């Protein structure tokens with residue numbers, strides 16, 4: 001079953017689901033009817049350009065902002081009125097953690113840990129040392145990357161069933177990024193944690209995500225398995241003499257100066273490419289995830 005179909009059938013028992021989400025700011029619409037449901041145990045990478053609305057979507061999914069229309073649910077509860085039990089199953093790391101900045105990392109983690117029954121203080125101690133974090137310095141005085149890593153430790157130590165990370169690697173160096181991705185993959189594989197993370201870094205997504213969702217111009221244009229994208233989408237080039245045969249409703253369409261056309265096309269429900277791809281002179285090229293992202297977002 002593909003991911004979009006799962007959105008419909010699994011929305012009810014999904015750890016995190018939204019339906020018909022609409023939101024905007026100052027008269028500009030950012031989300032324009034987004035439907036998304038995460039399958040239990042999946043690792044979903046949410047990609048989109050700067051300002052595409054990823055943080056807005058994440059915040060609305062978790063009930064941190066009230067959308068103008070649509071519903072969000074966390075473990076089947078309305079996101080705007082989560083019970084303490086459900087809050088305890090979820091951990092969220094914002095793009096720029098700012099909370100409790102007047103405490104040191106050790107003080108903050110000791111304090112927050114008291115609210116979680118499954119708090120793993122051994123993991124906290126070990127990871128603070130392994131990630132080389134100055135644990136007695138005030139959080140306000142840490143570098144953005146150190147601050148982000150402390151917040152990741154906070155999120156992981158609560159042993160959540162659902163982990164939501166808004167650009168977790170934004171301030172991390174490549175070594176720290178690898179460590180984080182390894183930890184996320186481990187959690188998903190061993191503990192069955194469901195993970196949603198937003199990123200611009202396609203290689204991070206390929207390394208750890210089982211599914212990808214692509215947010216563009218207020219809508220989710222693609223939501224499918226990471227491995228499935230290569231099978232399902234391709235770039236179709238048509239010379240000028242075939243341009244009139246171009247299929248409509250493609251994911252992207254670029255006109256070249258010589259009259260030729262480049263389109264991102266998708267297999268139909270029967271697994272077939274559009275008819276124009278079979279015409280003599282047409283060319284169909286495989287697309288990696290990064291190329292697919294660039295072709296559509298450009």
Ligand SMILES: Nc1ncnc2c1ncn2[C@@H]1O[C@H](COP(=O)(O)OP(=O)(O)OP(=O)(O)O)[C@@H](O)[C@H]1O
Pocket residue numbers: 025026030048049050051052053054055056057
């Ligand atoms: N509180 C706000 N008031 C006004 N506009 C906002 C507010 N929050 C976000 N926006 C606008 O909404 C759009 C989407 O922002 P959002 O932060 O959700 O995007 P994003 O995909 O997470 O971006 P990035 O990848 O750069 O972090 C942007 O144009 C942003 O300027």
